[in-house]
Amino acid sequence: MKTTLRNELWLVAIVAIPFIYLIVIWNALPENVPVHWNLEGEIDRYGSRATLWMIPILLPLLTYLTFLFAPLMDKKGHLGKMGANYNRLKFSVVLFTAVLASYILFAAREQTMSLPSMIPGLIGLLFAVLGNYFPVLKQNIYIGIKTPWTLKSEMVWDKTHRLAGRYWFFGGLIIVVSSLFLDHSMTVTVLLVVTTVIAIVPIVYSYISYKKTVDKIE
Structure with a gap:
């Protein structure tokens, strides 16, 4: 993996x-701005405009720093083995978080x-993008489906991430399609259901x- x-300047x-x-x-911006919306997309809480700084800090900046330093702290060098795939994943996720943060700030202003x-x-x-990269994600303690079982076995890690990749990719597409054709409350319901499924299934699968x-070893 070459940095x-x-x-980095682009990122x-x-x-x-x-x-x-x-x-x-x-x-x-007024002194008090929207800081939370309900399931119908309606404002249900206001806060100081100073709290808006936490949005770009916690989304694109924290994401970028995580991706930047994770390979340096990966003593086994697994992330480095991903080569260009790691840089593409970093770019995709950082871009996503920057767009999301900008939209939230826009909504607060409006x-x-x-x-x-x-x-x-x-x-x-984002789920679809992550799902696309899960199969090539190497075992590490920073990014991926980190269960006790995937961290103990590289084979279990690989199998779990191949399965998770399919679930996250198609689950993400279902959410995107729902956001285009369903009303907001239904889209949120689909989001919650899909998120639950794609989170739980890989965990259970990794254990099994x-x-x-x-059992085979024994």
Whole structure:
């Protein structure tokens, strides 16, 4: 895996977008801004505009730093074996979080979420992107389906992530399609159901797969 200054500068620029946008709109924001929306996309809580800084910090910046330092802390060098796939995954997820953060800031400025299903749709798109990369994700303690069983066995890790990849990819597509054709409350319901399924199934599968592996050894 090769990290170049040029690639990092592009990512830093993407991370900076929601920060710059917030600076530009800062004087136009009231002291109290929307900080939470209900399932219908309606504002149900307000807070200080200063709390908006947490959005770009916790989304694109934290995501970028996690991807940047994870390979350095991966003593076994598994993430490095992913080569260009790791850089593509990093770029995709950082770009997603920057877009999501910018949209949330836009909604706070407008005092309304004009496209309430956009956030579930973006989350579904992220699931699909992650699912596409899960099969090539190498065993590590930072990114992926990290259960006691996947961390104990590289074979279980690989099998679990191949399965999870399919579930996350198609689950994400289902959410995206729902966001385009269903109302917001139904889209949120689909999001919650799909998220539950794609989270639980790989965990259960990793346990079953590990038990089968142990039984064969014994």
